Amino acid sequence: MNKVVQLSEASSIGIHAMVLIARSEVHMNVSDLAEKIGASRNHLAKVMQRLVKDGFVKSSRGPTGGFLLSKSPEEITLLDIYESIEGPIEPAACPLDRQVCPFGKCLMGGVVNKATIEIREYLKANTLKEMMGY
């Protein structure tokens, strides 16, 4: 199991949960979400807290409680969700984490950067609306 490109578990379950919430008419609670996604209930709960804080979902407690979108699905991009959970994507310069690469040109020739931008564009171009049919 060796991945070059890897979304964290957190952002991944966050995006999946948001799609489920978008598709639902009624509140969805953490347990149901976690089960549907097949993820850890505890971990998902943590992730949801961030999304509530950043205003993408409204939560309500008590029986029949859970989460609802607080904006319409076309107003929330996957990038919004991702960055709410992970923080802003940075353009990933040198794979060695230096300001100044010890080499003249970067050995990776910008390919890492290019891949990052590609994924970022995808996340930005797609809203929950697009994902609702998935």
Next chain:
Amino acid sequence: MNKVVQLSEASSIGIHAMVLIARSEVHMNVSDLAEKIGASRNHLAKVMQRLVKDGFVKSSRGPTGGFLLSKSPEEITLLDIYESIEGPIEPAACPLDRQVCPFGKCLMGGVVNKATIEIREYLKANTLKEMMGY
């Protein structure tokens, strides 16, 4: 510091070290390599052990010891080095690590996979020869 695409420290310093070794006429030892790259001597030593085992470099001990390429630079791709250190790159399907994504289509629409392949192609297309001038 949030990177979507991230080479591990290990593979990164491994590739950089190999370029330095390729450029050198004489043996390069771990301390010099580590200093030039600006990486941890200990970590680099570990990485070099793998590259020795997989036959990309010959090591010699004692004073004036260190590492030399055991093939010519055009015979070693960056992918060889990467996979020697990390193991084979797998095509990264669903970001949730499941055989069966709980959704109909993958929400990431293959963009993760595409980015992985792109990076892999770059690593495969470039040998140490190409990198020697960097």
Next chain:
DNA sequence: TCTAATGCAGTATTTCAATGCGCAAATATC
């Protein structure tokens, strides 16, 4: 042959994300 420089191998430590847990606060339902 002796000494110092060096890689080797195994183990220990650190770090950080992922995960778990318990209790407090809120709130439908009866």
Next chain:
DNA sequence: GATATTTGCGCATTGAAATACTGCATTAGA
């Protein structure tokens, strides 16, 4: 009101990767 259900939140635990340490084996050169 009482009760059951649910999120909020802080702290603890776990697990895996990264990194460090240490004693040993090898070898060039004086």
